[in-house]
Amino acid sequence: MGQKIAVYRKEHFNAAHRLHNPNLSDAENALIFGKCNYANYHGHNYELIVKVTGEIDPKTGYVIDLKILSDLINQFVIEKFDHKNLNLDTVEFKDLNPTAENIAVVIYNLLRDKLDKQYELKVVLYETERNYVEYPA
Ligand code: NI
Numbered sequence: 769m770g771q772k773i774a775v776y777r778k779e780h781f782n783a784a785h786r787l788h789n790p791n792l793s794d795a796e797n798a799l800i801f802g803k804c805n806y807a808n809y810h811g812h813n814y815e816l817i818v819k820v821t822g823e824i825d826p827k828t829g830y831v832i833d834l835k836i837l838s839d840l841i842n843q844f845v846i847e848k849f850d851h852k853n854l855n856l857d858t859v860e861f862k863d864l865n866p867t868a869e870n871i872a873v874v875i876y877n878l879l880r881d882k883l884d885k886q887y888e889l890k891v892v893l894y895e896t897e898r899n900y901v902e903y904p905a
Contacts, residue, residue, distance in 0.1 A: 770823035772888075775831045779816045779841050781850035784809040785866040788855075809853060814871070815894035816845070818879065822887045832887065844878045868895040872903040 786809045787801040797805045804810070818841055822831045852858055854866040860874045872893040880889055894900040 772821050773824060773831055774819050774821045775834060775837075776820075777818045777834055777837045777841060779818070779838070779846055781814050781816065781846050782811060783814060783849050783852050783854050784811045785854040785861070786810070787865055787867060789865060809855070812895050814849075815900075816841070816875065817892040817894075819890040819892065820883065820887050821890070832883075840879060840882050844882060845875050848878070868893050868899065868901045869903070872901045876903050 785804075786806065787804040788797050789800070792800070818837065820832050820837060824831055848858065848860075849871075854861045854871070861870070864870050864874070872891045875893065876889060876891045879891070883889055890902065890904065892900060892902045
């Protein structure tokens with residue numbers, strides 16, 4: 769078995785959201801989510817980093833062709849979420865609070881099925897320059 773090595777692809781999308789739990793009162797929502805609970809939504813410039821770990825293919829010298837990875841991310845993630853209102857325009861967040869945590873898990877699940885099982889997958893999502901999440905942890 770060869771040694772594992774990680775490759776990364778960065779992508780970007782803009783999206784609007786509102787953090788809100790319909791099971792909580794308006795006051796509780798405002799307390800927990802602050803500005804992110806404002807009724808009329810707000811936007812973020814999301815930076816997405818997709819990490820794929822595997823062995824180097826002796827034929828190509830690649831773990832995975834990053835053009836293929838980029839195309840997968842664009843087709844199944846970016847086109848779905850870019851310039852969308854996550855709460856209103858996507859089935860994924862119709863009943864799921866679109867926190868960075870939940871968005872990262874959704875993106876992981878969208879990509880996991882599209883990647884060969886030999887690859888390990890990790891998703892890092894920056895909601896702001898200072899706030900980011902990683903899944904799986
Ligand atoms: Ni927000």
